[in-house]
Amino acid sequence: MRSAEDRRRMGWGATRLVPALMLAATLAPAAAFAQAGAAQSGAPVEITYLALDAPRPRPSTELTPPPKDVGLAGARLALADNATTGRFTGQEFKLDEAVGADAAAVTAAFKARLAAGARNFVTDLPPPLLLALADLPEAKGATLIDATSTDDALRGADCRRNVLHMLPSRAMLADALMQYLVVKNWRHIMLVQGKDADDALYAAAIRHAAKKFQVGIVADKPWSFNAAAQQADTGHFQVNTEVSNLTQGISYDVLVVADEADNFGDQLGYRSFLPRPVVGTQGLTPSAWSPMFDEMGSRQLQLRFLALAKRMMTDRDYGAWLAVRAFGEAATRTASADPAAMAAFLHGPDFTVAGYKGPPFSIRPWDGQLRQPVLLADDRSLVSISPQPGFLHQFYETDTLGTDKPETTCHMS
Amino acid sequence: MPHVLKPLLAFAILALLSPAARAERLLLSNEKDNTITVVDAASLKILQTVPVGARPRGLIVSKDGKSVYICTSDADHIEVLDLATLKVTGNLPSGADPETFAISPDGDTLYVANENDNTITVVDVPGARVIGAVSTGVEPEGMAVSPDGKLLINTSETTSMVHFINPETRKMIGGVLVGQRPRYAAFTPDGKQVWVSSEVAGSVAVIDVATRKIVNTIHFQIPGVPRETVQAVGINITNDGKTAFVALGPSNRVAVVDVATGAVDKYLLVGQRVWHMAFSQDGSRLYTANGVSNDMSVIDVAARKVLKSVPVGEEPWGVVDVP
Numbered sequence: 001m002r003s004a005e006d007r008r009r010m011g012w013g014a015t016r017l018v019p020a021l022m023l024a025a026t027l028a029p030a031a032a033f034a035q036a037g038a039a040q041s042g043a044p045v046e047i048t049y050l051a052l053d054a055p056r057p058r059p060s061t062e063l064t065p066p067p068k069d070v071g072l073a074g075a076r077l078a079l080a081d082n083a084t085t086g087r088f089t090g091q092e093f094k095l096d097e098a099v100g101a102d103a104a105a106v107t108a109a110f111k112a113r114l115a116a117g118a119r120n121f122v123t124d125l126p127p128p129l130l131l132a133l134a135d136l137p138e139a140k141g142a143t144l145i146d147a148t149s150t151d152d153a154l155r156g157a158d159c160r161r162n163v164l165h166m167l168p169s170r171a172m173l174a175d176a177l178m179q180y181l182v183v184k185n186w187r188h189i190m191l192v193q194g195k196d197a198d199d200a201l202y203a204a205a206i207r208h209a210a211k212k213f214q215v216g217i218v219a220d221k222p223w224s225f226n227a228a229a230q231q232a233d234t235g236h237f238q239v240n241t242e243v244s245n246l247t248q249g250i251s252y253d254v255l256v257v258a259d260e261a262d263n264f265g266d267q268l269g270y271r272s273f274l275p276r277p278v279v280g281t282q283g284l285t286p287s288a289w290s291p292m293f294d295e296m297g298s299r300q301l302q303l304r305f306l307a308l309a310k311r312m313m314t315d316r317d318y319g320a321w322l323a324v325r326a327f328g329e330a331a332t333r334t335a336s337a338d339p340a341a342m343a344a345f346l347h348g349p350d351f352t353v354a355g356y357k358g359p360p361f362s363i364r365p366w367d368g369q370l371r372q373p374v375l376l377a378d379d380r381s382l383v384s385i386s387p388q389p390g391f392l393h394q395f396y397e398t399d400t401l402g403t404d405k406p407e408t409t410c411h412m413s
Numbered sequence: 414m415p416h417v418l419k420p421l422l423a424f425a426i427l428a429l430l431s432p433a434a435r436a437e438r439l440l441l442s443n444e445k446d447n448t449i450t451v452v453d454a455a456s457l458k459i460l461q462t463v464p465v466g467a468r469p470r471g472l473i474v475s476k477d478g479k480s481v482y483i484c485t486s487d488a489d490h491i492e493v494l495d496l497a498t499l500k501v502t503g504n505l506p507s508g509a510d511p512e513t514f515a516i517s518p519d520g521d522t523l524y525v526a527n528e529n530d531n532t533i534t535v536v537d538v539p540g541a542r543v544i545g546a547v548s549t550g551v552e553p554e555g556m557a558v559s560p561d562g563k564l565l566i567n568t569s570e571t572t573s574m575v576h577f578i579n580p581e582t583r584k585m586i587g588g589v590l591v592g593q594r595p596r597y598a599a600f601t602p603d604g605k606q607v608w609v610s611s612e613v614a615g616s617v618a619v620i621d622v623a624t625r626k627i628v629n630t631i632h633f634q635i636p637g638v639p640r641e642t643v644q645a646v647g648i649n650i651t652n653d654g655k656t657a658f659v660a661l662g663p664s665n666r667v668a669v670v671d672v673a674t675g676a677v678d679k680y681l682l683v684g685q686r687v688w689h690m691a692f693s694q695d696g697s698r699l700y701t702a703n704g705v706s707n708d709m710s711v712i713d714v715a716a717r718k719v720l721k722s723v724p725v726g727e728e729p730w731g732v733v734d735v736p
Contacts, residue, residue, distance in 0.1 A: 084531055084551045085572040088588040297570065297594065297612070300552050303529055332573075332590065354571070354593040354613040359641030397639065 044092035045082075045331040045342075047324055048113050049075045050133075050144075051099045051124035052106050071124040071148055072097060073309035074317030078324030080308070082331075089332055095324065103129050114138045119339030122323040124316065127151040127158070134160040143343045145323035148316045152205065155367040155403065159410035164346065164368045166288075166319040166326070170202055172402035173286040174209035176374035176386035177256075177279060179400070182213050183388045186253035190219040190276075192246070192268065194259040202281060203258035219250045223264055243271035256280040283378060286386070289318035290377035298356035322361075322370065326353050357385070364399070367410040371398040437693060439700050440481055440494075440733050441709055442469035443726025449483065450725040451499060454693060454734065457711065457723050463499050466492050471513040472733040475538075476520020481733060482538075484511040484525070491523065491536070496735055506543050508534035513597075515556035515565070517580065524565055524580070526553040533567055535583060547583050550574050557598040557607065564622065566607055568595035575609050575618070577625060587625045591618040597689075599648040599657075601672065608657060610645035617645055617659055619675060629675045631659075638664050647689040651714065652696050658712070660687040660701060667701060667710075669717055681719050683710035689731040702729035 051071060067073075075095060082093040098113065100106035106125065110133050113121075121144045123130055131154070134144055139162060146154065146165045154160075155169050168176070181187065189210065193203040203220075210217050225242045232238075247255065255272055257280040259265035265282030277283060291312035294302060301321075305313040313321075330342035330351065345351055352360035357373045364371060376384040387393075391400040403409075437454035449463040466485030469492075473482045482505065483492045491505040491514070507514075508527040511534070515524045522544075523536040533553060535545035550569025557566040558580065565578040568591075575595060577587040592614025599608050606628070609618045619629040633643050644662030650672060651657075657670040663686045669679040684703025687710070691700050698720075699712040708722045709732060 081551045081571050084569075085574065087548075088550060088572065088574055088576065088585070089590070297552075300528060300570070304551075307529070352593065352614075354573075358613075360593055360613050397641075 043337045044094050045086075045120070045327065045337045046094045046096060046118055047075075047079070047120045047122060047327050048096045048098055048118050049122045049124070049320070049324075050106060050110055050113075051097075052103065052126065052129060053099050053101055054126070067309075067311055069309065070314055071316040071320045072099075073305070073311075074313065074320035074322075075122055075147070075324045077305050077308050077317075078321040078328065081304075081325060082328030085328065085332055089335065091331055091335075091337065093328065093331070103132075107133065111136070111138065114142060119143060120327050120342065121145065122147050122320060122327070124148045124320065127154050130154065130163065131158055131160070134163050141340065141343075143327075143339065143346060145326060147319040147323040151201070152403070155369050156409040159367050159412055161368075161412045162343075164326070164363060164370070166322040166370050167315060168286075168288050168372060168374050169369060169402050170205035171208065172369075172374055174202075174205035175212065175401045176286040176376060177206075177284075178209040178213040178215055179386045179388040179391050180284075180376050180384050181215055181254065181279075183384075183390075187214070188216050188218045188251070188253045189256045190221070190247065190250055190252040190254075191217055191256045191258065192221055192223050194223050194257075194261070194263055194265075196259075196261055196263075198260040199258045199281075202260055206256055206258060206280065218252045221246060223259070225264065239267045240271045243268055244273050247272040247274065247276075249273070252276060254279050255283075257282050284376055284383055285378065286374050286376050288315045288372070288374065289313055290375045290382060292377045292380060292382045293357075293375055295382070296356055296358050301356050318355075322353060322355055326351070326370075329353050359398075362396075364405075366405045366408045367403065369402065371396055373398060374401060436736070438496075438735050439691070439709065440472060440735060441702055441725045441729045442472050442483060442731045443707075443728055444468050444470050444486075444704075444730045445728035446726045447485075448726045449481075449494065450729070452709065452723060452725070454698070457721060459723075459725070461499055462726065463494065463501075465494065465501055466490065470730045471511070472731045473514060473516050473523070474733050474735055476516070478736050481735060482514070482516075482523065484514060486510050486512055486528075491525070503541070505536055505538065505541050506534075507536060508532060508543065508546070513554055513556050515558045517558055518560070518562040522580070524556050524558065524567075526556050526567060528552050528554060531569070533565075533578070535580075545583050547578055547585070549576055549578075549585075554596050555598040555609065557600055559600050559607075559622070560602065560604040564604075566598040566600075566609075568598055568609055570594045570596065570612070573611075575607070575620060589618075589620055589625055589627060591620075591627065592616045592630070596646045597648050599650055601650055602652055602654045608648050608650065610648055610659060612644040612646055612662065615640065615643040615645055615661075617648065617657075617670075631670060631675045631677065633659070633661055633664075633666075633668055633677060633680075635661075635664055635666055635680050638666070647687070647701075649690045649692055649699060651692070656714075658690060658699055660690055662686055662688065663705070665703075667699075667712065679717050681712060681717065683712070683719055684708045684722055691732045691734045693734050694736060700732050700734065702732045704728045704730060 079095040098109040119142045144163045257265040269278040330345045387400045393399045439452040441450045451461045466488030468487040471484035481494045491507045492501045493503045495502045507525045511525045525534045533547040537544045550572025552570035555568035565580040567576045575589045592611030594612040596612045597610045617631040642664040647660035649658045659668040666680040685705035687701045701710045711720045
């Protein structure tokens with residue numbers, strides 16, 4: 001899903017959304033401002049952005065190359081937001097950007113920061129590496145805010161007390177989509193799953209959600225066609241025939257695709273045997289963020305991000321923005337730069353962060369997941385926001401998405 | 414309500430309104446279709462729809478009552494609408510993306526929140542020029558000037574703070590952290606308290622001006638209404654300082670609050686996504702701009718009842734009552 005979203009959401013559509021005036025708008029220079037009555041109170045709040053710069057899969061088209069600063073740009077914007085607040089509260093914020101080329105480099109960077117006293121980490125790491133770092137003995141007093149993963153195991157059996165998660169998990173995304181299908185009464189789906197391990201996890205989340213919301217999977221098929229065919233001259237004829245063959249003879253309402261790396265999902269729409277919409281990792285996509293979303297004050301965040309990064313905000317930018325803002329809220333509300341006090345606040349009942357999607361977001365204490373609504377959007381419009389009306393919950397309606405307390409497999413010691 | 418009753422009720426309301434016929438008009442800013450709807454307060458009929466600059470939002474009546482200043486946000490300036498001719502007669506500079514503003518008691522200075530720039534722009538009205546700027550928190554929004562003109566209040570949404578500014582020196586003199594996304598600030602008539610609404614927190618902080626401390630936080634729980642739709646925005650306090658009306662956004666309710674105790678006495682069902690409001694000149698009516706249902710609700714202040722809704726333009730944002 002990453003590259004699919006990155007590619008789609010870095011957005012040539014950006015200019016449509018944004019009036020020219022925004023290009024002139026810049027963040028106010030903080031240094032030029034003398035703040036009366038806001039004495040600097042001790043040490044700065046230091047946040048380390050820890051990322052693995054993994055080689056990216058080749059995009060299905062070279063015409064929209066993925067941006068290089070995905071995630072990081074969101075963290076930088078949140079730092080600017082925190083710093084502006086800090087001018088009034090007398091707190092200084094620093095972002096240490098530590099990007100490693102491989103697991104060993106990231107691990108070494110993490111250990112060096114811990115040894116130097118750093119405790120606040122925002123991570124953009126694959127789940128195994130995140131787990132390995134969280135389990136280091138010296139990481140016990142650290143807080144790792146996972147800005148970019150959607151992995152359910154990290155919120156389940158592999159959960160860790162020192163790790164929090166900003167983006168919706170795959171289970172939350174799948175539930176958000178399934179609730180919408182139920183509301184539309186599109187109860188018969190065909191599932192097509194890509195070859196990658198991540199696709200298997202996404203498809204598993206879809207199957208689980210379908211069962212939970214009583215949506216029938218009438219066909220469940222792997223995609224085995226050569227993903228590169230589209231780029232060959234006249235390759236689109238082959239792809240069209242392939243998709244037609246794959247979907248022929250099956251009666252379903254929507255085609256659900258599990259293709260997180262964007263290898264083939266965009267090649268399904270308009271090519272199926274029956275005219276049916278595509279949903280899932282392509283087409284109508286459940287996601288944390290969308291450039292087509294401008295309700296609930298989000299337009300301001302979209303414009304601030306665009307001014308800074310010169311592109312539209314992706315899910316992973318949004319996750320990193322939330323993570324750095326979460327540390328900012330912890331520092332502001334506790335009036336402290338002490339990582340232990342901040343961590344206690346982040347895990348406590350009073351922590352919330354405003355994420356431009358309506359209600360304040362809080363943390364599910366049983367698995368460290370940030371509660372939030374999930375957007376349902378395609379490339380050009382916001383279609384809906386889940387939880388859908390009518391899906392009720394005893395405490396938080398957003399807890400109808402993903403793994404609720406009674407079902408959790410997370411048992412933090 | 415049964416259909417047969419509707420005409421009867423409408424007739425009854427009109428009968429009620431007619432004797433108190435006032436030469437008052439209501440102006441609503443429609444941020445989507447770039448117009449101002451002018452409504453006759455007595456008949457509640459639309460008199461005129463005036464095209465203005467892109468994305469009109471904040472509205473303030475000039476000190477002499479002859480014109481209305483309009484924040485045309487996407488046009489990056491303030492337009493001056495002449496109330497006699499209902500034509501835009503000029504522009505004032507505002508800095509980029511003006512959304513809301515406040516006016517000094519002498520009517521000569523506007524303080525404009527530039528939402529995307531973390532800045533407040535100070536505008537000299539007679540000279541039509543920018544005379545200063547104040548750096549503030551992220552996404553400045555709410556603006557208010559104290560009744561004596563000696564204190565300027567600004568709220569910044571992402572910073573979640575209420576900033577106290579000396580309008581003369583244009584320096585920050587203090588700040589108070591409040592609930593998330595503070596949207597609007599209103600002084601009590603005696604100037605002793607400032608009430609600040611928080612959209613995401615869905616609450617109102619009552620701040621003592623002298624000590625700059627929160628003395629009460631008002632929460633809104635409406636039976637059968639999802640918590641996340643309760644987004645506190647506009648606040649209008651009656652001239653006697655006894656009652657506050659708080660617009661609660663997409664919960665489609667206006668809360669009636671006892672100022673002395675902070676207790677919510679009643680929730681009034683109005684149009685969809687109610688943001689900003691205005692009292693009539695005599696304070697007997699309260700008008701609300703309902704952004705999603707594209708209408709204006711008329712509230713009887715004494716009876717605490719919604720009398721009528723009037724269709725206006727697209728996405729009405731704010732409303733002012735003009736003589």
